[in-house]
Amino acid sequence: MSRALSRSLPLLLVLLASPARGQVWAPSATFPDRVQALSVDPSDPARIYAGTKVGVYATSDGGATWNPASSGLTQPDVRALAIDPVAPSVLYAGTKNGVFKSVDRAASWMPTAPVLDPDVRSLAVSPAGGWVLAGTKKGVSRSTDGGASWVPANAGLGNLEVRSLAADPNNPATVYAGTKQGVFKSVDGGLSWTAASSGLGGREVRALAVGPLDPSLVV
Template structure:
């Protein structure tokens, strides 16, 4: 297994970014990918960053919302239509205090409000189950705890976990089975772990294989895309939720894919975000790829 992935992520998270001007909503670069999702309405992409939420489309990159709602988003996810959920830290012009806990937006990221665990948690990983979006899991890096919600993020319980190889906050990736929300997979630096009881107890599933990111593809299947490292390297598809894997013939050098999103209506479209701030998109499920951003800068 490759070592040092978590250390690399922490190092990147501690970089101090240069000041950004809010005089215009249009930008050509960003720092720190903290999540990316396809829009529910078109082929544009929402990118959660240290400086706010950015909408990427063919014509422009634009910051979303007024400055007081341009937060440092963590664990960002689109739930449905205009509904988004996230965690993180308040922006420089926000009246909110740190950490934000769990926040939601009902208007595609224009405005945000806390709904749970305000001033208590910072979910760097916030996973929403594909089959039942009432079920969510969050990993709080402040106190290294796993949380679970059964009602769409409005109420949470802390899960007492055993069996992981290190602190909960060291988990690199997390996903749940679309038809069985209690069954989880977690990627760690030392292997792939599984839990069948909602994260209470964990067991090693793969000793020589792990994942830096996961994405379930739909609510009715066991299809799972992951960026693997270890005895397999690169982007892979599993049709049985991690039991077997088929390569999608995509690999980044000296980098890792940390975020994967599939388009809500086009099964052929995937977008990937890397640890080094590059974004890749395919419109034919991996046959060809386009680089949308390279190390945080727009590719023309």
């Protein structure tokens, strides 16, 4: 295939799914650009949202079919997605131009108030409701009113770029941040942070997850 022809064709990327807990994988969908974020509805595991460089896609049948879900999303480059565990119809999308919010399972989106830095890399929502965190190139922004307003939440963290956020599903006050200089931990819902990188050697951390059955397991 010629270089000119290859540039004229859309980029199609395949999302894989495994109904067998990772033992077997099969193609789930083809997207026009890479998938950068996934979020599963805690009240309906068959409902999944995918954030891509060209917007949000949604499935209600476990990935058998996907549909665009970007109405109102004026910045399509979605780097992070988070669902409110208390109200699963509410979603947040982190983009290159701030945070967007949906209150109708991604049928429509609206921008929230401006965050500390518009280039949002990660999101976390309290498992008990009450706060939303947005990780940016300049640290963390925190909202307690569903994105109507945000305040910096960098005590102990500084202005480190936050690449990932993970809330402890069993402890609403505990949340972890992955940065370019390791992991930080908060035990007050993101108001303050302490380093938690023993053994990491200051490595950049781009993804984090907390064990739902064993919150002492953080990977």
